[in-house]
Amino acid sequence: xxxxxxxxxxxxxxxxxxxxxxxxxxxxxxxxxxxxxxxxxxxxxxxxxxxxxxxxxxxxxxxxxxxxxxxxxxxxxxxxxxxxxxxxxxxxxxxxxxxxxxxxxxxxxxxxxxxxxxxxxxxxxxxxxxxxxxxxxxxxxxxxxxxxxxxxxxxxxxxxxxxxxxxxxxxxxxxxxxxxxxxxxxxxxxxxxxxxxxxxxxxxxxxxxxxxxxxxxxxxxxxxxxxxxxxxxxxxxxxxxxxxxxxxxxxxxxxxxxxxxxxxxxxxxxxxxxxxxxxxxxxxxxxxxxxxxxxxxxxxxxxxxxxxxxxxxxxxxxxxxxxxxxxxxxxxxxxxxxxxxxxxxxxxxxxxxxxxxxxxxxxxxxxxxxxxxxx
Amino acid sequence: xxxxxxxxxxxxxxxxxxxxxxxxxxxxxxxxxxxxxxxxxxxxxxxxxxxxxxxxxxxxxxxxxxxxxxxxxxxxxxxxxxxxxxxxxxxxxxxxxxxxxxxxxxxxxxxxxxxxxxxxxxxxxxxxxxxxxxxxxxxxxxxxxxxxxxxxxxxxxxxxxxxxxxxxxxxxxxxxxxxxxxxxxxxxxxxxxxxxxxxxxxxxxxxxxxxxxxxxxxxxxxxxxxxxxxxxxxxxxxxxxxxxxxxxxxxxxxxxxxxxxxxxxxxxxxxxxxxxxxxxxxxxxxxxxxxxxxxxxxxxxxxxxxxxxxxxxxxxxxxxxxxxxxxxxxxxxxxxxxxxxxxxxxxxxxxxxxxxxxxxxxxxxxxxxxxxxxxxxxxxxxxxxxxxxxxxxxxx
Numbered sequence: 001x002x003x004x005x006x007x008x009x010x011x012x013x014x015x016x017x018x019x020x021x022x023x024x025x026x027x028x029x030x031x032x033x034x035x036x037x038x039x040x041x042x043x044x045x046x047x048x049x050x051x052x053x054x055x056x057x058x059x060x061x062x063x064x065x066x067x068x069x070x071x072x073x074x075x076x077x078x079x080x081x082x083x084x085x086x087x088x089x090x091x092x093x094x095x096x097x098x099x100x101x102x103x104x105x106x107x108x109x110x111x112x113x114x115x116x117x118x119x120x121x122x123x124x125x126x127x128x129x130x131x132x133x134x135x136x137x138x139x140x141x142x143x144x145x146x147x148x149x150x151x152x153x154x155x156x157x158x159x160x161x162x163x164x165x166x167x168x169x170x171x172x173x174x175x176x177x178x179x180x181x182x183x184x185x186x187x188x189x190x191x192x193x194x195x196x197x198x199x200x201x202x203x204x205x206x207x208x209x210x211x212x213x214x215x216x217x218x219x220x221x222x223x224x225x226x227x228x229x230x231x232x233x234x235x236x237x238x239x240x241x242x243x244x245x246x247x248x249x250x251x252x253x254x255x256x257x258x259x260x261x262x263x264x265x266x267x268x269x270x271x272x273x274x275x276x277x278x279x280x281x282x283x284x285x286x287x288x289x290x291x292x293x294x295x296x297x298x299x300x301x302x303x304x305x306x307x308x309x310x311x312x313x314x315x316x317x318x319x320x321x322x323x324x325x326x327x328x329x330x331x332x333x334x335x336x337x338x339x340x341x342x343x344x345x346x347x348x349x350x351x352x353x354x355x356x357x358x359x360x361x362x363x364x365x366x367x368x369x370x371x372x373x374x375x
Numbered sequence: 376x377x378x379x380x381x382x383x384x385x386x387x388x389x390x391x392x393x394x395x396x397x398x399x400x401x402x403x404x405x406x407x408x409x410x411x412x413x414x415x416x417x418x419x420x421x422x423x424x425x426x427x428x429x430x431x432x433x434x435x436x437x438x439x440x441x442x443x444x445x446x447x448x449x450x451x452x453x454x455x456x457x458x459x460x461x462x463x464x465x466x467x468x469x470x471x472x473x474x475x476x477x478x479x480x481x482x483x484x485x486x487x488x489x490x491x492x493x494x495x496x497x498x499x500x501x502x503x504x505x506x507x508x509x510x511x512x513x514x515x516x517x518x519x520x521x522x523x524x525x526x527x528x529x530x531x532x533x534x535x536x537x538x539x540x541x542x543x544x545x546x547x548x549x550x551x552x553x554x555x556x557x558x559x560x561x562x563x564x565x566x567x568x569x570x571x572x573x574x575x576x577x578x579x580x581x582x583x584x585x586x587x588x589x590x591x592x593x594x595x596x597x598x599x600x601x602x603x604x605x606x607x608x609x610x611x612x613x614x615x616x617x618x619x620x621x622x623x624x625x626x627x628x629x630x631x632x633x634x635x636x637x638x639x640x641x642x643x644x645x646x647x648x649x650x651x652x653x654x655x656x657x658x659x660x661x662x663x664x665x666x667x668x669x670x671x672x673x674x675x676x677x678x679x680x681x682x683x684x685x686x687x688x689x690x691x692x693x694x695x696x697x698x699x700x701x702x703x704x705x706x707x708x709x710x711x712x713x714x715x716x717x718x719x720x721x722x723x724x725x726x727x728x729x730x731x732x733x734x735x736x737x738x739x740x741x742x743x744x745x746x747x748x749x750x751x752x753x754x755x756x757x758x759x760x761x762x763x764x765x766x767x768x769x770x771x
Contacts, residue, residue: 034495045497045501194403211709211748214712214723215712218727223738226737227417307511310515337528340528348512348517352512
């Protein structure tokens, strides 16, 4: 027997359709107008954009003087950015005082660098080892002789004449290739059991990290000549590279140390148990894991180094920023209200493209190796 | 059983040069000899070079008159002042710009870091754009931009732009009214000190009561009331007053008021903008580092939104945020040395620049300058170690 106590006699009224969770309106409701506060913020943000975008657009495009413009146009009342100035001085911004008929030499160096670097950055490209050796060992030497001249009948061009983006790139590339191994050695030294080696490394790292780069460059510029035997001069370019490299290697050492400390003790012990000596243990077992851990930190250091090259004006090198500043201050034929601003914006854009590119590449590598610190 | 004992007494036979202990000693001796040799070589070279240039060494120059001008000084400065006074002026200027930069960058950085995590699309995108633009442009370039392209491009003194509150901005900097407290104003400071003491006592009492009875007390609002109330009461009762001396345009420049030179404004502004981007990233990372489960656990304990943040999320986030935040503060202090490039008379500019050029005592000047920064750094890491030990996770 079934005892049915309740039988529904009419249909249930239909429920309202579920709130849309896709589409533009739902997205706006969720991301822009979720709460009253959100709505206020959205409106404020839109007002801010409406306030800032038209003048920026006017400055960069609308009222700007194109690359083919004249200085008279730049001097007009409401003229925007003076791109004509950049176009006219581009040669100086890239090569500095490098002899004009010889500019094919830096061009080859740029091209060669790109040809070697691009396959190095693409994970699937073959011949990684050869490629790396070419880029790290052969390329700098070749570039030096190509740029400085004096061999194969090339005209000698002293480093004082190098300038602009050329110097910025050379110092960063050499700084990166030198400071990385130096940093790894310092980090290993800091982890060492041997007290004297450990003390020396800790002292160096802490001393360098404690002081601003500007004082190290001051030191390289003023005190390095004093340290050398009498009559021996140190090239300005070399001073800049020594200063930047020493500075970055100390920071690199701390990043690498973080990676070394993240490796469990078992890895060290297992490597020892296999009978590997210290260097083999480090090279085959520890460093590959440790460095993978700290790729973001290493790239961050490279980015800092790239930005820090702007300080080499202290030792008297004309890097990109200093080249732009020099022209801003001295190019009287281009003087107008916006010349200096345009120059600095151009330099900022160049620096930004390189740094942003590096940081995006590091994020891509991080995802690929899946080693980012996920918290 | 007759197994052979593998005792410790039978030390493994290793050849002399393969013994790790002996090797270690040899390596260290080699490093020490190279290092000492290098130092001896450098010192010898330096002595020879100095002798050849007829230069003397020593710190006696500190007590000689400097004879140069410093454009911006917190201490009384004249051409007759000594070099050690120049050192102090530079040091104080560094500390001043670092302090202001740190305060402003913290406020801006926390705001932008929280904005980056906002669920509001526009707000978080604006914050992201700010961080990505500012972080990827060298600080020196930004300083040049603010100094040469913005502040130096301001109108001349005659055509100064008037800002609200009797302030003016022109090529020579920003001019704001100078507050002049009268003699009675000391009482207000006493009132403020008493109010702070009162707030500390109140917090203590409220916590005790919460632990004893479980009853909450609105500490924050009461504290605000005490701070403003007591200070205001002292202000009114003592009859103290503050007059503002506005800057007045005279024939060639502004007279009176407080003049902030463009170098200072550009440096403080540039440092703030630049460091804030890094602080924002630190803050974002810190907040994201707190596991979602923590929020959910706090919810299930029945904590309200405010308490959840105050008692659960923020303390854990701060543990992650504070160490990198401190190193950002140190970076800002070190970066203030870039003021030398735009002519702000901070330590490097005054002492490692002008004083060094005038006296020729390169080694002494640079050593003193570096020592100052080394002290900043050691002080910071000492504080950090203390803090880390205090907040360290205590596990089983």
